[in-house]
Amino acid sequence: xxxxxxxxxxxxxxxxxxxxxxxxxxxxxxxxxxxxxxxxxxxxxxxxxxxxxxxxxxxxxxxxxxxxxxxxxxxxxxxxxxxxxxxxxxxxxxxxxxxxxxxxxxxxxxxxxx
Amino acid sequence: xxxxxxxxxxxxxxxxxxxxxxxxxxxxxxxxxxxxxxxxxxxxxxxxxxxxxxxxxxxxxxxxxxxxxxxxxxxxxxxxxxxxxxxxxxxxxxxxxxxxxxxxxxxxxxxxx
Numbered sequence: 001x002x003x004x005x006x007x008x009x010x011x012x013x014x015x016x017x018x019x020x021x022x023x024x025x026x027x028x029x030x031x032x033x034x035x036x037x038x039x040x041x042x043x044x045x046x047x048x049x050x051x052x053x054x055x056x057x058x059x060x061x062x063x064x065x066x067x068x069x070x071x072x073x074x075x076x077x078x079x080x081x082x083x084x085x086x087x088x089x090x091x092x093x094x095x096x097x098x099x100x101x102x103x104x105x106x107x108x109x110x111x112x113x114x
Numbered sequence: 115x116x117x118x119x120x121x122x123x124x125x126x127x128x129x130x131x132x133x134x135x136x137x138x139x140x141x142x143x144x145x146x147x148x149x150x151x152x153x154x155x156x157x158x159x160x161x162x163x164x165x166x167x168x169x170x171x172x173x174x175x176x177x178x179x180x181x182x183x184x185x186x187x188x189x190x191x192x193x194x195x196x197x198x199x200x201x202x203x204x205x206x207x208x209x210x211x212x213x214x215x216x217x218x219x220x221x222x223x224x225x226x227x
Contacts, residue, residue, distance in 0.1 A: 042217035099205055102160030
């Protein structure tokens, strides 16, 4: 049972380059999320999805886009990377949004923008 | 004042010690609370929920103090494997608000032999 899988695990980008982070879950969860984690700060929500074909903005959506064409996949795109986007990105999923179940997180993507 | 605050630590404690962390929250209407554990360079994982009456899971005890707006996590008989960062998570609304959940910055614990 893989749970939540993120690819890639590491990436270095030059300013202005674009990339897509892939998140895949095999638990049939409806809700999926993208968070970023920076030193000294809590995880901050970038975008989220409550089901296939839906997406919504979180707390820090600027500079990112997302898509959820299939229930099991949630993609995070950076159109023109900036040094401020250097961070650790976590994807998470949850069966129905109920916090009692907790979030299942992927292992993270460490992104450096130079 | 930040919405959720935690003492970043690090807390360095010897094996077998008892250690407690607090997490304060600013929104008095907050309804549900959780503790997550995050190992170094790993993803966060749910440790336990925090109930109004307090709850215990083995060596771990979580409590809620609504009057003073904080939650606490007590770890008894610390093990080397307890070394991690402990994240406080707060849902600030009556209903589940998956887009408004707040993660604290975490408290780092290091258990030393």
